[in-house]
Structures are given as structure tokens and as C-alpha cells.
Amino acid sequence: MFMSLTRAQAREEFLADESAYCDRFGLAEDQTTAVLRRDWQAMLDLGGSIFYVYKLAMMDGLSMQYLGGVFTGMTEADFKAAMLAGGRTDV
Amino acid sequence: MFMSLTRAQAREEFLADESAYCDRFGLAEDQTTAVLRRDWQAMLDLGGSIFYVYKLAMMDGLSMQYLGGVFTGMTEADFKAAMLAGGRTDV
Amino acid sequence: MSEVIWGLGTSHVPSIGAAMDRGLHDDPVWSKLFAGYQPAREWLADRTPDVAVLVYNDHANGVDLDVVPTFGIGVADRYAVADEGFGRRAVPDVVGHPELSFHLLQSLVDDGFDMTVFRELDVDHGFTVPLSVWTPDPGDAWPCPVIPLMVNVISYPQPTAARCYALGQALGRALASYPEDITVGILGTGGMSHQLAGTRAGFINPTFDHMFLDAIEVDPEKLAALSREDYIREAGSEGIELIMWLVMRGAMNAEVTKVHTAYHVPASNTAAGLALFDNRAPARA
Amino acid sequence: MSEVIWGLGTSHVPSIGAAMDRGLHDDPVWSKLFAGYQPAREWLADRTPDVAVLVYNDHANGVDLDVVPTFGIGVADRYAVADEGFGRRAVPDVVGHPELSFHLLQSLVDDGFDMTVFRELDVDHGFTVPLSVWTPDPGDAWPCPVIPLMVNVISYPQPTAARCYALGQALGRALASYPEDITVGILGTGGMSHQLAGTRAGFINPTFDHMFLDAIEVDPEKLAALSREDYIREAGSEGIELIMWLVMRGAMNAEVTKVHTAYHVPASNTAAGLALFDNRAPARA
Numbered sequence A, B: 001m002f003m004s005l006t007r008a009q010a011r012e013e014f015l016a017d018e019s020a021y022c023d024r025f026g027l028a029e030d031q032t033t034a035v036l037r038r039d040w041q042a043m044l045d046l047g048g049s050i051f052y053v054y055k056l057a058m059m060d061g062l063s064m065q066y067l068g069g070v071f072t073g074m075t076e077a078d079f080k081a082a083m084l085a086g087g088r089t090d091v
Numbered sequence C, D: 001m002s003e004v005i006w007g008l009g010t011s012h013v014p015s016i017g018a019a020m021d022r023g024l025h026d027d028p029v030w031s032k033l034f035a036g037y038q039p040a041r042e043w044l045a046d047r048t049p050d051v052a053v054l055v056y057n058d059h060a061n062g063v064d065l066d067v068v069p070t071f072g073i074g075v076a077d078r079y080a081v082a083d084e085g086f087g088r089r090a091v092p093d094v095v096g097h098p099e100l101s102f103h104l105l106q107s108l109v110d111d112g113f114d115m116t117v118f119r120e121l122d123v124d125h126g127f128t129v130p131l132s133v134w135t136p137d138p139g140d141a142w143p144c145p146v147i148p149l150m151v152n153v154i155s156y157p158q159p160t161a162a163r164c165y166a167l168g169q170a171l172g173r174a175l176a177s178y179p180e181d182i183t184v185g186i187l188g189t190g191g192m193s194h195q196l197a198g199t200r201a202g203f204i205n206p207t208f209d210h211m212f213l214d215a216i217e218v219d220p221e222k223l224a225a226l227s228r229e230d231y232i233r234e235a236g237s238e239g240i241e242l243i244m245w246l247v248m249r250g251a252m253n254a255e256v257t258k259v260h261t262a263y264h265v266p267a268s269n270t271a272a273g274l275a276l277f278d279n280r281a282p283a284r285a
């Protein structure tokens, strides 16, 4: 489904009714819930590729660094600061 | 364009206005002409795959043996007879 | 390890499927062809494997010609029957075997085969007709899960016959390294001699086809050594589909036991052939 | 024959493209990165080849993840810039070179590489950002026609580093056998160390990256011998993109001359690296 968000018209349709849009693509209930709640970790756990998931984040105006914070339990500002300081070299 | 004919709805749209349908897929003028005139040899010469071209023939209710006749300058009946007699072994 | 128990080479002419779907088993044009299949069908009915791998080509139905993989493998749990332009065949969808698919994919890629992975794939007559040749009356489901292995034979440059044979050998190694003990049947499909378009439309070469039916059993290396141009000259532009039988043969033992062969001209515009081999040593048969 | 005149390895981080598109060349966060590119850009400006081959990966923009080719090659005369979810980058579409593409395709398939052919393809940041690193102000058109060579690095199982290096060597042979005398530049893209998702998100490994920047010049075999798991452990799950640099390196001579290297952390979440090599013997420089 996320692939379809590369078309501008589809992005409008998605925003107009997110739940119907998920239905249209046959997403399972837990997948739809993860999308509606923007549960980014759950989207990955349910098999979403980071590159697909990122398309949704971009629509929400969120950055990969925001997502990085979510995945690692940091705020976006802390994650950014960690990157600017040379990245997480110890994991 | 021929690939789209694997969807039933697209077949209806094509039959409703063939020329507009060709335009929609950005076919060149000589390609559109070949389609509209059912110039099967020209479709191949202009780069059409036999498997695409055959989709159009099927919509017209034509068989691969009819096309075989067209390509070899035979009637469909003669081509069929040649196949039943063991095929063209001398070409 | 999994064990390849048989290999079946067969044509996949769409009109064979159409004749079966319209109940023309006893029609005079078709009865001889189907009679030729009978001994193979009976032998196979007693030897249903746990999984089958079906080597085939798509005919611009499941995949648009804008993207042409040389070798593809399906990893889905289900493959829908394609609408080829006149509605889908009234045969069951195909149940896959994702676990074995992923094992094969990983083994083949690690072995230097640059597979294209299909997470979703509709299968056309190139896939369903061989299943019908094997199982004329599937009822609600084909006899076992089937994994599609796709080969580009319709768009130049096709892989060489030698590369197809090497893929078969790698497939054999990959199957042998599967952790579970399961039985596998392999189908190589397409051919025999035919040409659909151009001035040579209708071309048939029974001499080449009979040589091929013999050599695929006893001397597959000879067939693997033929060039793309050899196949097209000797078997017609669509006869090059025969290179897919070499994938099947490569996955089998050096020595196999012939169960049955059949040859019939024409199925529509095509020479139809069938060859069934037992991969178990005679002592175990 | 065609002659490879240079090879450029570079990261393709989308934010580098975004920073350039927004004119942030002198922004304090970005200026150091772009300063590092400058010597390479100047050297390249005087050495525009007749054609470039760009080894890259798509990020689920040009190709749906339902179909994942291990290796793909474009044969189109034009490649549109993809809309990645926020409108397309305001950079020129890419002009292709179908004639050389077809020659490479045929040579690679005959050489046992199972390429997927793209007759149509939209190219994403993995493709356009390296072009921008090379040519910051393309105006209406990139400096020369470019052929896309696509590698699966985002979906397990990726090809091995050894297979990528072998593809590069085959690419070198294919270029050498092209009938026309033309000059070629090769770009290997992706990396360096980074991981986008999971608990290791933000991972950077400068030690590995510096080792890689050295070894890609003098000892590519060492990098080709590393496993998929080595790359992911040492460079992060997306750091495995570095295997695409090995395709570039494989197409070059055993000995190359380093023109310039640069390394900067971070470009967004990624360690950005650049390595430019002259493929002409010193005497000819």
C-alpha cells in the first residue's frame, strides 16, 4: 500500500479517509491499527520495510531522525544531537 | 498498452473508443494506425511482442492460427491444415 | 534434506488447457495427444510429492514486458491464476510453499544466481497448463504446493542453455540442503518446436524434437552446449522455451530412469512433447 | 572498445540532495560535507565521459518491493526522476544510452549474470543524489547519458560482495568489447555505515568506513570476501549498500590512482564518504 503514496493523487485519497484506504489494499486489522495510530515500531514488526514506512512519515512531515528517535527511545532532538556528535558508535 | 487488456474493465474501455485508448498510452501515430486497422504484421514490425499483439487478436475472437495465416500469406483454413499435416517442416 | 523423486518435461500450449477446460478429451483432434499423456498421469497419481517446483515462463500476463527478469522465483503463499485477456482459466489458484521458496532463494543467491524475487505473482498458461497435464481433474486444489521458477525465454537475450542447466544443478544442491525431509517433483515446461510469428510461423521440426527427447535423458550436456541461435534455428523462435527443461534435468541425478515419453503434432501451432523421469535409483523403485 | 576513465564511489543520502536543492551549500551543518566534495567535482568537470554507468539501489520508489531483482539494468532512452512521496526532485530527467545498454545486457547475460531488464524505470535519490554529488548544477541536463545498474541491497538476501565484485569485472569485460571507442565513467553508490531502523538506529562505524575507503583502492578482494553479515554487523543494516562500490571497482583496472577521498559524519543519519579514482595509467594522465 505504501508504494501507492508515490502518487500525489493517492496521497490526497489516503489523507481523506485513511482507514478506507487501508481496507482498499487489504491490510490486516493489526496493520491498519498500526498505520492509524502511527505505531512506527509496530509497522516494522508487522513486516513493513523502513522505506515504505518512511513514505508515511514524510506525509506527516516527520523525518528519518524522528523515526530514529522512536526506534531508540530518544527524543528527535537527542537523536539528532547523537548523530551530530558522530553517530552511535557503540551499538 | 496491450498489457492493460488483461483487465476486463480495460477491455470495455478499449472497445468503447480504441483511438482514445491508444492516445492514453502514448502510442505513436503509426502504432495507433496499425492497431485501428488491425495490421498485425505492422504491429510486430513496430516492435510489438507477439504475446501482446495476441491479446488484441483474442479480443477480436481471432486465433493464433489466424495470425499464423496472416504472417505467412495463407488463409486460416490453409494454415490450420498445414499444422494438422505436421506443421511447416521445411522453413 | 529434500529428495527430488521425479522430473516432468512438458509443453504448455494454451490450447491444451482450453481443450481440457472444454471437455475435448475425446475430440478426434485432441484424443491422440491426451492418450499420450495417460501413462504419465497414472504413474504420477501414485507419487504425489510434498512440494513441486515448476520451471516456466510468463507470456506478458503476470509481468509486464517493461521488466524482464532472467530468472525469477516466487516466495508467496498463494499465486492467483492470471486473466490473460479473456478471463481466467477455471482452475484452482496455486498454493505456494514460502518456507522452501526462501530456502531456495537464499541458496541460489549465495550460489551466484541473480534471482528476481516475486512476493506477488499471477501465473498464466505457462504455469497452469503443465499442472493440468499432470493433474487433469484437480477439483478444488492442485495435488500439492507448487513453487514458480520463472525463466525469460520470450525476450532477447534469453539465458543460455548452459546457464539454465547450471541453475538446475544449483537447484538440486539447494533442495539437498533443505533441513526437512520432504519429497519434491520438478516440472520443466515449454516447447517443443514452434514459431508463432514471422514468415516461419507454423515451423515444426520433429527430428530436433526427437533428438531432444532422447538427449534430455541420457546426454543433457549436449543440449546445454547448444546456443540460443541453435535453438531458434532448429526449434523456432518459441521453441527456445525448451531450455527450461534443462533446469528440471539439472536438478536431477546424472542417471535417471525414463518412465514415459510422448510426442504429438500439432497442439494448435506447436509440437507437444512430454518426458517423465524417475529420479530414484532402480533398487529403490 | 570503450575505456573506463574514472570510478567514483559516493554515498547517496537523500538529505544531501535536499540540502543542495535548498541551497544549503554554506549552511554550517552542510558546508564541511560539500567542501569535501569540491576537489572531486573540479577534477571531474574536466573529464566528462561519453557515457556513465551508475550502480545504485532503488528504495521502493521505481520498483515495488513485490518484485525484487538482484541485478537490473536499464535499456531505456530516458529515465524519469521518481516521486518518492513528496514530489520529484527539481533535477533533470536522465538521458540513457540504449545502444550501450543492450551491448552490456547481452554481454552480461552471456557471461552468466542473470540481469533483470528495465525498459521503463523511474530513478530515485539513490540515482540522482550521486549525479548531484558529481554535478551540483546540471542546468537542463546531466553532463552525459547515464545507464542505471540496479543492485538489491534493501531486501534479504542481498547478493554477496563477491558476486558484486564479479559483476563489476564482467562489466569491465563488456565495456572493453563494445565496438565503438567511447569513454566511460562508473559510479558506485550507497553507504557508508548507517542503520535506519531498529534498536541500532543511528549506528556509525568510522573505523570500518576508513578501512573500506583504503581497501577499495588497494585491496578490493578483501572487501569482496566479507559476508553479508559482516557488512551488516560492521556497517549497519543499510551500510551493506557499500557492496555497490565493489561493482564500480571491479570494472576498473587492478591498479588505479586515487584522486580524492572525503569522509563526513553525519549526513542526516549516515556516514557520507566519497572516493574518486583515475583508471588511466599514470603515464597517460
Ligand SMILES: [Fe+3]
Binding pocket: C012, C059, C126, C190, C191, C238, C241
Ligand atoms: Fe509458451
Ligand SMILES: [Fe+3]
Binding pocket: D012, D059, D126, D190, D191, D238, D241
Ligand atoms: Fe540508500
